[in-house]
Amino acid sequence: MLYISLRQYEYVCAIGRHGSLSAAAQHLNVSQPALSNALTRVEEQLGYPLFARRRGAAMALTPQGRSFIEEAEALLASAARLENAAESGKGKARLRLGCFVDLAPFLLARALRQLRAVMPDVAVSYRVDSFEGLISGLIDGRIDLALTYGLSMDATFTRHTLFTSSPRALLSPDHPLAINSQVSLQDLAAHPLILSEEGLSAQHVLGLFRQIGESPTVAHRAASLEIQRSLAANNEGVAISYANPPAKVSYDGMSLLSLPVSDPFAAEPVVLARHGTGPTDAQIAVAERALINLVT
Known part of the structure; x- marks a missing residue:
């Protein structure tokens, strides 16, 4: 009899991958209590802890937890292959x-x-x-x-x-930098920024500023590119994005400028x-x- 469900395997693997209940919950779009309950049930079934819990620190895998998650991820991959094979037709x-x-x-x-x-x-x-x-x-x-x-x-x-993609600065036509045909990171450092909520993306952009010795203010972290564009069009700051849709208005119909960032090292x-x-x-x-x- 199977006492641990595939969903519980998935939840525990996500916690291990992201290092915290909050990050895993955001990635899976589920509540933190749901993840916490799943982890408790799995650990009770196994009879040993998968994570070392320390107040104020990330959830660190125990040696047993590391081994468990390696095998659990292999199991999930096998399950995904079986499921997709059934959907795609036998042998295809x-x-x-x-x-x-x-x-x-x-x-x-x-x-x-x-x-x-x-x-x-x-x-x-x-x-x-x-x-x-x-x-x-x-x-x-x-x-x-x-x-x-x-x-x-x-x-x-x-x-x-x-x-190779270079970043763009998205801003309102009323923004002080709107008179320029392009902007530098140094120009942008003096203005509030609108960054992506995606962790590595935001870290990368802030890392570009650290390379020039600047630490700009972050006004917003947006969940999507279109939210970034809307906030920028409404003069909530300057959005920095490597994606550049051709539309010159945001979803809410506000005019928007997209200026190239001139620093060559920012290309990705x-x-x-x-x-x-x-x-x-x-x-x-x-x-x-x-x-x-x-x-x-």
């Missing part, structure tokens, strides 16, 4: 594509169309996620390839640079990534070539 080959949330509106539909044209006999599915979600998905096999920025990927990943590559550095199987190699050709 499949490919799982991941895409970073801010890049998805620009690249995902074209990528799916390209893959289905080149690989008509392969069932292609996709997942839109944060940096952390994509990395963990690549590592545990739930994603074969990912379209993302190269942030936080170590030498265990194979990356193909598709193109958009990559096609997979986990592993050696040769891959023939199907993924075909998909890699198709997606590289998508933007060349």
Whole structure:
């Protein structure tokens, strides 16, 4: 008899991956009590703690917890493969594509169309996620390839640079910097910023300012690009984003300017990534070539 559900495995793995109940709850879009209850039930069933809990510190995995989560993530990956195989048809080959949330509106539909044209006999599915979600998905096999920025990927990943993206400053036409054709990070440092709520994205932008010795004020952390754009259009600060929709108005109809950030070191590559550095199987190699050709 199975005493631990797949959902409970998923919850415990998310806590281990994100280091806290609050971060895991935000990623999974569930309540913290639901995660806490699931963790308590799993630990009671196992008879030993998975995390060392210390007030004011991140939840650290115990040695037993680390081993448990490694096996649990392998179990979840196997379950996902079985589920997708059932959905795709018995014996049909499949490919799982991941895409970073801010890049998805620009690249995902074209990528799916390209893959289905080149690989008509392969069932292609996709997942839109944060940096952390994509990395963990690549590592545990739930994603074969990912379209993302190269942030936080170590030498265990194979990356193909598709193109280089430079950040844009999004601001109201009434903003003092609106008279410029471009702005520098030094120009922006004196004004309140609107950053993404996505952790690595915000850390990256703040890291750019640290490189020039500045620590700007953060006015807002927005849950989506369109919220960033709306706040900027309403003069709540300057949004900094690598994504640049062509629309010159926000969702609420306010005019919006998009100025290039002139600092060359701020450019960031958009990559096609997979986990592993050696040769891959023939199907993924075909998909890699198709997606590289998508933007060349």
